Amino acid sequence: MSDSKTDSKTSHLDNMDDLPEGWVQQYDPKSDHPFWVDTKAKPPRSIWVHPFEDEQFMNEHPEIRDRHRSGSKPDKEEGKTGKAGKSKDKDVPQPAPGEAPPPYSPRRHSFTGEPSQRRRRDEEMHGDETVQQPKTPQPSSSKGKGKEKEKRGFFGKVKDKAIGTKEEREEARRREMIAAQRYAEQRRQQRRANPYYDDYYGSGSSSRYGGYSSSQGPAPAPFGPAMYNPPAGNPYYGSGYGNGYSNYGGYGGGYGGRSSSPHVLILHSPDLQDVLDSHNLPPLPQILQSFSPLQQITTRTTSLASIPLSTFALRFSDLVDIESAIHEDEEQRAERTMDWIGNRVQPRCAAWVETVEAASDAGDGPWKDRTPWWEEVKRCVESDHVPNRSEGWNHPVAMSTAAVNPLQALQDLHSRAIDFPPWVDVTFLRYSLILHPSNSSLSDPIAESLFNAVKKQYGLHTYLLPLSLPTSPPPTAVSIPLPVPRLPPIPPAEISPMPPSQPAPAGVSTSPPPASVLSPRVQSPVQSPDKPPLDATKPLLLSEGDAQQLSRFTREFVTMSLIPWMEKAVVDWNELYSTSRRLPSRLFSSTRRLFGSGYSSATSTPPPSTPSHGSSPSISSISSRVNSHAPNSSISSLTSVTSTGGGQAAVLVSQQRRLAEFATILGDFKLAISVWENLRKESKGGHDILPLLLAPSPALPLLASNSVQANHTQFHELPAQAQMRSLVNAVRWDIGMDQREFLGNVLEGERWLVYAAGAAEEVPTALLLAHAAFLSAKKDARRRSALWYLRAADRLEKAGIKPLAMYFFRRSHSLYRALRPSDLSPSFWESEGKSRSNWRGFDAVLPGIEHELGRLLYTTGDTAGAVQFFLGLLQDSDTAALTPLTEGLGITINGASQDAKQAGTDKVYLEDFRVALKHFKATESERFSSLELQLQPRFCQIKHTRIRLPGDALNGDADEWKTREDDWAAFWKPKGGEKLHMGGRAAVDETFWVDLAIRNPLEVDVTLSALTILLRDASSPETSDRLDFVEVEVVDDIQLGSREARTIPIGIRSSRPASLVLTHITYNFLGLLPAKETLATRGRRLQDTPQQRQNKVYAPDIMLNVQVEDALQRVQANFVDDRHLLLAEGECKRMTVKLLNSGKNPISELWIIGGPEDELWVDDDKSPGPSAQITPSEPEFMTSTNSLAPREPHRVLIENLHSSSTLESGESVDLSLILHTTLAGEHNLCLLLAYREASGQAFYSTRLVRQYEVRPILTVTPSVQPFQTSEHEYVIDLSVVNKTTSSSIRITQATMMSQSWTTIPLTTNIIGALPPSQVARGKFAANRWEDGPNVQGTREFVIRKLRSVLQGSTVEPSDPPTTRLQCRHLSTSDSVQSINSPAIREFIHAGRRNHVSRHISKGHPHIPQTQHRSVFPLYNPTSLDFVVFWEIPSQDRRGHVLIPISHLGAEHAPLAQVLDDVENTKAKRSMYAETRRERMELIQAIKNSEWNAETDPIGINVMGGITLSHDFASSPCHVPVTFVLRNHSLTNPARYTLTLPARSLPGSSTHSLPHFIGRLTHRGELAPSQAVTVRSKLLVSQPGSHEIGGWSVETEVGEITDPPRWITRQRYKQELSDTNLLHINVENSSRT
Secondary structure (H helix, E strand, O other): OOOOOOOOOOHHHHOHHHOOOOEEEEEEOOOOEEEEEEOOOOOOEEEOOOHHHOHHHHHHOHHHHHHHHHOOOOHHHHHHHOOOOOOOHHHOOOOOHHHOOOOOOOOOOOOOOOOHHHHHHHHHHHOOOOOOOOOOOOOOOHHHHHHHHOOOOHHHHHHHHHHOOHHHHHHHHHHHHHHHHHHHHHHHHHHHHOOOHHHHHHOOOOHHHOOOOOOOOOOOOOOOOOOOOOOOOOOOOOOOOOOEEHHHOOEEOOOOOHHHOOEEEEEEOHHHHHHHHHOOOOOHHHHHHOOOOEEEEEEEOOOOOEEEEEEEOOEEEEHHHHHHHHOEOHHHHHHHHHHHHHHHHHHHHHHHHHHHHHHHHHOOOOOOOOOHHHHHHHHHHHOOOOOOOOOOOOOOOEEEEEEOOHHHHHHHHHHOOOOOOOOOOOOOEEEEEEEEEOOOOOOHHHHHHHHHHHHHHHOOOEEEEEEOOOOOOOOOOEOOOOOOOOOOOOOHHHOOEOOOOOOOOOOOOOOOOOOOOOOHHHOOOOOOOOOOOOOOOOOEOOOHHHHHHHHHHHHHHHHHHHHHHHHHHHHHHHHHHHHHOOHHHHHHHHHHHHHOOOOOOOOOOOOOOEEOOOOOOOHHHHHHHHHOOOOOOEEOOOOOOOOOOOOHHHHOOOHHHHHHHHHHHHOOHHHHHHHHHHHHHOOOOOOOOHHHHOOOOOHHHHHHHHHHHHHHOOOOOOOHHHHHHHHHHHHHHHHHOOHHHHOOOOOOHHHHHHHHHOOOOOHHHHHHHHHHHHHHHHOOOHHHHHHHHHHHHHHHHHHOOHHHHHHHHHHHHHHHHOOOOOOOOHHHHHHHOOOOOOOOOOOOOHHHHHHHHHHHHHHOOOHHHHHHHHHHHOOOOOOOOOOOOOOOOOOOOOOOOHHHHHHHHHHHHHHHHHHHHHHHHHHOHHHHHHHOOOOOOOOEOHHHOEEEOOOOOOOOOHHHHHHHHHHHHHHHHHHOOOOEOOOOEEEOOOOEEEEEEEEOOOOOOEEEEEEEEEEEEOOOOOOOOOOOOEEEOOEOOEEEOOOOEEEEEEEEEEOOOEEEEEEEEEEEEOOOEEEEEEOOEOOOEOOOOHHHHHOOOEOOOEOEEEEEEOOOOOEEEEEOOOOOEEEEOOEEEEEEEEEEEOOOOOEOEEEEEOOOOOEEEEOOOOOOOOOOEEOOOOOEEEEEOOOOOOOOOEEEOHHHHOOOOOEOOOOEEEEEEEEEOOOOEEEEEEEEEEEEOOOOOOEEEEEEEEEEEEEOOEEEEEEEEEOOOOOOOEEEEEEEEEOOOOOOEEEEEEEEEEOOEEEEEOOOOOOEEEOOOOEEEEEEEEEEOOOOOOOHHHHHHHHHHHHHHHHOOOOOOOOOOOEEEEEEEEOOOOOEEOOOOHHHHHHHHHHHHHHHHHHHHHHOOOOOHHHHHHHOOOOOOOOEEEEEEEEEHHHOEEEEEEEEEOOOOEOEOOOHHHHHHHHHOOOOOOOOHHHHHHHHHHHHHHHOOHHHOEOOOEEEEEOOOEEEEEOOOOOOEEEEEEEEEEEOEOOOOEEEEEEOOOOOOOOOOOOOOOEEEOOOEEEEEEOOOOEEEEEEEEEEOOOEEEEEOOOEEEEEEEOOOOOOOOOEEEEEEEOOOHHHOEEEEEEEOOOO
16 A cells, blocks of 8 residues: 555655656655655756656656556666566565555455455355465466467457456556565665654644644654755645645545545543543544544555545544434434534624624635635534435444453453444444553553454454653643534433334344443533533644654554455445446346346345455454454445335445445545446435536536435425435535536536525525525626525524624625626616616615615614615615515515515515614714715605796696797797797795695605705805795695605795795605705706717706796786586587786787697687578588698787776686587696787786596497499498497587588488487488589699609698588588587687698608698598587587598599609619608608599499299290499599390309390490499399399590590409399299
């Protein structure tokens, strides 16, 4: 076996004679590692590895590299072996008796060099007689040579090719044994030459790795003083697979942590403990633990490959302690472990937090890359040494018996029954240690003789440990690393024994051990109060020699006994495992799984024995060993069963898993991975260990997830044992994996820790989340880290660990608020109008963090900090935050709506703020005044805050008033251009109001008190907010509900003229916190100069201001009835406005400016107009301007309303207005009143607003169809629906208006009462108005204007020609409402204008709205309008509804030529695709408009539904058929060709085929609106019902020319349709 400082690759690295010429070996005491120096290099080059392992050296010396690869030695070594290369094995010195390897192998490993089958045959033949070390096997005999000549089969050849022939393998093993013997001799010579060799190169006791360290200074270097500097870097980095933590002694070393290292149990005699206590030494397990882990250990794989291990950890425990603890219920032990970890963390966390914060402020320190709380958790988890059912890491691999009197004491210890449950693996090594102190009564020769006797009786696994243990003077105390903490035991009465799942193996007793065998220290598992804590440590009072002896023993035990025994167990188990994995075994296993066993027996065949070492007695034969202490070379193995299966064997740890665990400990990863993988596939574990062995890949996170799910998914509520298993796995992953790979993007190991933590709310799982957050913060995953810190802090707060919870909350808060570099463009923040520095992001996590911080601060006495956090939580609730529960931070509330969640959140925040603030003001009033707390949510809605003067309206948008003022300026500019003083001026000593729009942004009721406004005088240089000449109202006790919005008027009065600027509002929030909000809004973004465009430059803030002046000219306007106005659609509502001259000067001129869509009539004209009532039979004619121009401002004639032409100061008049409603919904009637004292003076204005709501009551739908006969052209069906559910509507009149059509009512059903939800229909016939106006001028006007639009030229502002409309009335009364009455005429004109304007804006979006009146007329020449008058007598409501019909008749694309010219003209190229797209959309909109409609003018109707009676016995029946053809065009003639089929299509009857006879083709020409009747005959030979079709009409549209001549404009062809089928029913009269 290699020693501690052997090289990590080959055994020749420690042989200084193997060094190339010019190389020397030195030692670095700082790193406790040798290094090699090339003295010939300039300057000398030093390396950490042997030159033969250095790539640069081997590349520079290819001859040495070739020899090294071929296995031959350098020339220097060749001189020793002879010229012929013959071996000198016979000259190899034999090892000393004290250093001889165990008897089971000629070398340090557990291999004899012979095949396993032959070795078993020898053991069976010799039994236990062979106790000496067997000699080195000789070369193969002649019998073997004869076998070599035998013919080899196919598989034999494949095997020889893969691993070599049998002779080659034996020769390789023989060379290895010779090398081991040579190395043992070399090691003995080095010991003799250097007494300090074992201190550095053999004991592995460097304090750097948790071993023993001397305080007397370092010993001399084993290679002499270092003459050269060591290389840079760490020689141990990457050489091992476990992490070491020197602060906690012996921590780490195993793969995946200390918990995966070999477990050695110590059973000692009582007198040994007495000896240690007498010298103030700790127990023997603790002493030996101080020398773990060992450094530079080399193991062998099953293929005999060397595996260098930089560290090899051991765990030493007292057997009695394990026996006491193993009977405790695992669930109970897991619960106690979780609580124990929490109890250890709680008293230490405050100091930890201070230490970590101090190190963080310093920027460096030991806690930069780790945290003390997680280190404590790892120590506690790694300290678990009690075996469990689920895995075999804690199962013992060796048992050491120690005694001072070896004869009787060892006999008692060996004969003692082990009190283990049956599921504990009993495959372990037994080792005897005799402690021989210097003050012993036995002399050294006698002790040596006794040692030889014990070794002969119990085997070579025996060691005599001589110690001086001086008592006077005592040696200098040497501090040792802290031992791992141990879970305190519980009284025996509280232990829940684990029921055995199967009988104990033969010889293993399940009864408690006899009291005579137990030492006094461990008879009671309860810790005495006067004893120190279990994790306390005593300084080692050892001399230098004793320390060396203990170090030498520890290494001897590992290298000469433990590792060879484990290697042999791995080899033997691997043979069994390989055998079971071969094809025949797998086929047999599959057959048994498919078809079952052929027989069943109550007793099963015992499992095959597990080969062991000659000195390892079988645990299953303890009884036989008690009677006879002869060595036993066999040891029983456990049956290969699963550890997670069901049934009786489910509790056993399988041999296959033990094989995987042993291979992992020894570093045989290739074998370990294959076995672990097989266990994983069979669902027997391995998910937790494979991530430690495999290279990083995307499959490892899945393994970790499966490992966690195996613990979690089996339970609804996670038990403590499952939590503990997940915690152990997480600790192993954190320790055993390289942190860079563990945190890489492939593995994302921090997520594994979160999976392992699950939803458990224990302290260890909370710290597991905290460690995941710590690792995420190192990866710069701040949001994820903040969330996990938050969850960890929440759980710790529930556990009562407030210092650590506070720290985690602060970490979460700082990480969440930290700004990350963003790839967003800077223009993003500008477009969103947000500041990058103040951006809060997804505001759902931060409030929860701040609330918990505030609560913790308040409970710890920091009221000021708590108030600041609570105040910051009061935010506008646009985004919902996490909902806190009363006992801690909640994530969700199941079953609650989002509003309820937010309401609960704000309620909790506000109540905590109220309590904390009240306490803060009462206890620290001075600090409260100096703190200047600022309320963040804004209650004042500045954009909706208005200044209201006496008589002004409360509503109305500022843009609307601006539009009214611009309309007035445009109207009055050509008439004089006098200036209009804007409104919003207050009068001196007159109260005006500021209507504050207040909105509660919180989801909870709040109270505002002392609400007022701060003002300043704009003309005064003083900036004081308090003005002596201004009185401002103060409003107290304002209760605002959740999200309630309210308008609060605050009165202001000024005693002198001034320019007042409203700056702020002030109030007391909840009556406790003074708050102040600005009334300024940010100005517009300036982009006039390049500097302004490149930077954010804004205009000055916009302030609310009011001018206070002397009241010279002032008119107050108010509606007499200002109640809520609810109107019906189409209702005409009369309203009265009171006008009061509140100024000092008279008013002689008054104008009213309304909106462009307002249908308003000012009834101030007392002169008689046209008669409002006419007879229904008389047609009425109305002249229209045919213009879309809006109505101009109306001048109110004061003399018609008042006794004089002026309105003196203090006088008032009533003005009557009639409002007609058209569109349903909420509306505002905004009227601007402009007035002045006399002509030539400037105008002043006042505003009048009335809100009203319009609800629909009628739905009028027209439908137009050609008339069936030649009597009329069209028939119009008018459908009227009463949409109300309770009101009866009376239709009083229906009026039809058109400039090209005249109408005749066909029915009068539409007139009369219409009950709720009922329908009335009326029919009207429409014919061309022969005497109507010439509409060709209107068409030419539109064509000319649209040509300019399409060509992109300027559209000259002009109005279309006026027109005259004919009005026909339908009514049942003797008199009807005249259309020419001023109000009705105005309403019809305004309604038609609004309808056409909306239609044009929608159909022609690319034509500016200002050009509509210059392009399109009010009436289309072919349009027809219906006006339906209605009334509701019960509600005193009446009104009318306008129903426009776009056009009747046929059109012939009058814009076709214009469009062709535009499309054929080469368009002006534009670099903007948007411009070209808009032009194409404009052309397409005009082409599809009603002004370019194109239809077939010929309409054909067949007089159908004929029923005849004919005597078919005399002759066939001749049925006359009449066709009516009409030219629906109003402008163009048309030629037609009617073609009748010679043979009709088959009719519905199967007995006859009627067909047309006589003339089948009819041609003719029709003038505009002309109709013609074509008659034909149909021959029916059989009676029956028939549907006849098949005819067609071809049409040619003529052009209007001067002089008249026929030019075909367009051709059409109509085929048969379903509506034109001829229905004939002919009966046979002869049968009748």
